[in-house]
Amino acid sequence: MAKTTYLLEMNHIVKQFPGVKALDDANLKLLPGTVHALMGENGAGKSTLMKCLFGIYLEDAGEIFLKGEKIHFTNPKQALEHGVSMVHQELNQVSQTRVMDNIWLGRFPGNSLWVDEKEMYQQTKAIFDKLGIDVDPREKVGHLSVSQCQMIEIAKAVSYDAQIIVMDEPTSSLTEKEVEHLFRIINQLRDQGCGIIYISHKMEEILRICDEVTIMRDGKWIATHEAKDLTTDKIINLMVGRDLTHRFPPKTNKPGETILEVNHLTAFYKPTVEDASFKLRKGEILGIAGLMGSKRTELLETIFGIRHKEDGEIILHGKTIENKSAKESIKNGFALLTEERRKTGIFDVLDIKFNAMIANLPRYTNKLGVTNDQKIKEDTDWVIESMKVKTPSQKEKIRSLSGGNQQKVILGRWLLTEPEILMLDEPTRGIDVGAKYEIYQLIIDLANKDKGIIMISSEMPELLGITDRILVMSNGRVAGIVETKDTNQEEILRLAAKYL
Ligand SMILES: Nc1ncnc2c1ncn2[C@@H]1O[C@H](COP(=O)(O)OP(=O)(O)OP(=O)(O)O)[C@@H](O)[C@H]1O
Numbered sequence: 374m375a376k377t378t379y380l381l382e383m384n385h386i387v388k389q390f391p392g393v394k395a396l397d398d399a400n401l402k403l404l405p406g407t408v409h410a411l412m413g414e415n416g417a418g419k420s421t422l423m424k425c426l427f428g429i430y431l432e433d434a435g436e437i438f439l440k441g442e443k444i445h446f447t448n449p450k451q452a453l454e455h456g457v458s459m460v461h462q463e464l465n466q467v468s469q470t471r472v473m474d475n476i477w478l479g480r481f482p483g484n485s486l487w488v489d490e491k492e493m494y495q496q497t498k499a500i501f502d503k504l505g506i507d508v509d510p511r512e513k514v515g516h517l518s519v520s521q522c523q524m525i526e527i528a529k530a531v532s533y534d535a536q537i538i539v540m541d542e543p544t545s546s547l548t549e550k551e552v553e554h555l556f557r558i559i560n561q562l563r564d565q566g567c568g569i570i571y572i573s574h575k576m577e578e579i580l581r582i583c584d585e586v587t588i589m590r591d592g593k594w595i596a597t598h599e600a601k602d603l604t605t606d607k608i609i610n611l612m613v614g615r616d617l618t619h620r621f622p623p624k625t626n627k628p629g630e631t632i633l634e635v636n637h638l639t640a641f642y643k644p645t646v647e648d649a650s651f652k653l654r655k656g657e658i659l660g661i662a663g664l665m666g667s668k669r670t671e672l673l674e675t676i677f678g679i680r681h682k683e684d685g686e687i688i689l690h691g692k693t694i695e696n697k698s699a700k701e702s703i704k705n706g707f708a709l710l711t712e713e714r715r716k717t718g719i720f721d722v723l724d725i726k727f728n729a730m731i732a733n734l735p736r737y738t739n740k741l742g743v744t745n746d747q748k749i750k751e752d753t754d755w756v757i758e759s760m761k762v763k764t765p766s767q768k769e770k771i772r773s774l775s776g777g778n779q780q781k782v783i784l785g786r787w788l789l790t791e792p793e794i795l796m797l798d799e800p801t802r803g804i805d806v807g808a809k810y811e812i813y814q815l816i817i818d819l820a821n822k823d824k825g826i827i828m829i830s831s832e833m834p835e836l837l838g839i840t841d842r843i844l845v846m847s848n849g850r851v852a853g854i855v856e857t858k859d860t861n862q863e864e865i866l867r868l869a870a871k872y873l
């Protein structure tokens with residue numbers, strides 16, 4: 374029997390994909406006027422459960438009640454019309470359309486022959502004003518930042534008068550300021566009685582913004598608690614099903630002599646990286662800290678040749694190199710794992726095998742141009758095993774993997790190239806706590822093989838946990854380089870604010 378006090382009840386949901394039981398008795402009970410976190414490791418079934426609610430997937434078994442009434446949506450439009458809306462993990466808006474068309478698509482004001490543009494503009498503007506969104510409704514979606522796109526999705530939810538809003542990893546690419554804005558909107562919606570389902574791997578956020586937490590493991594419901602009764606350690610314990618006493622593997626790497634020198638590097642388009650200098654040693658893990666917008670990504674992109682450099686030099690093994698393009702950089706022994714999965718060009722419809730080896734073709738092709746299929750298969754197995762990618766087989770389309778597992782395949786593909794200099798931009802974003810440990814171990818292993826590693830991270834514990842030194846960027850400049858063992862969070866934050 375469904376109780377009417379719940380806005381939403383999902384009971385005993387089962388969903389089987391070929392080779393994977395994504396959901397196996399999953400439950401969720403959402404109260405009105407609350408923010409409810411849905412947590413679990415990569416591949417636990419969080420996104421799948423929400424897609425069943427939203428009518429994207431059809432569950433094999435189980436029941437869904439909306440305000441006590443049994444429902445069964447067969448497509449997202451139905452869900453929206455019943456006040457259920459979802460901001461997806463991977464946004465897919467039509468980039469050539471205008472913002473307001475995107476919001477009112479399929480239900481334009483006016484009649485069937487004529488769209489009331491003025492009305493559409495005003496209604497959009499009214500919602501934007503209410504939410505504090507500063508975007509012109511006539512702007513093309515393609516011109517917006519990720520955070521603006523997300524705000525538009527939330528505005529769309531509000532325009533449908535949504536009572537339930539699902540947010541799947543909404544803050545993964547937002548700046549601190551944008552996160553604050555999002556949280557204000559979430560609070561506003563909660564006060565109006567909305568129920569918000571919030572999926573995230575960021576513990577601090579969960580404990581701050583959520584009222585209740587439901588934890589899933591292997592497609593199953595594990596527990597639901599009030600957030601005030603939980604701690605990070607308790608959540609981790611419930612997520613992975615065991616105590617994770619060590620968040621970081623032992624640091625066994627020993628930095629040796631300098632392999633890379635970057636001197637007075639300035640990028641071409643202003644405002645950007647200015648006069649950046651640092652050295653990287655063999656077997657060293659150099660962290661890069663800084664606030665969002667401090668141009669950390671731009672620094673790596675300039676070294677990698679994706680951005681033009683205006684000035685400065687890059688010296689590898691005592692020899693000046695140019696790195697004029699990504700191709701040249703890869704040849705010189707550099708690799709860059711970029712921040713945005715969608716922009717890194719994962720080949721959505723292709724299988725994991727292909728995605729794992731694409732960066733690596735020369736390794737599999739002999740002088741006659743014949744590819745070595747056995748080697749490809751072995752290496753792909755290595756990626757799947759060492760990164761613990763949750764998938765039934767190599768032939769699985771990467772699109773059907775969970776968000777975090779996609780990230781692991783891409784990271785694995787760069788690790789396979791065994792570069793001299795491995796540059797990682799937020800390598801553990803969207804990755805659960807258990808899998809993070811494996812990734813740290815792989816990074817340390819590479820350092821032990823004398824590779825030089827540069828790693829941007831916004832997670833302070835991670836920087837302090839596995840790096841040897843930390844370079845702090847502030848407003849496009851190097852504010853300081855500190856020894857990890859002698860520094861602390863306060864010093865890093867102070868440096869990050871140095872040139873603001
Ligand atoms: N369309 C699909 N076809 C086949 N398998 C799928 C499909 N969608 C999801 N899966 C599988 O179902 C399982 C659950 O995936 P889901 O995306 O729900 O995980 P998640 O909890 O959202 O993880 P993450 O934190 O990485 O986003 C995974 O093993 C995934 O590979």
Ligand SMILES: [Mg+2]
Pocket residue numbers: 419420421462541775776777
């Ligand atoms: Mg997901």
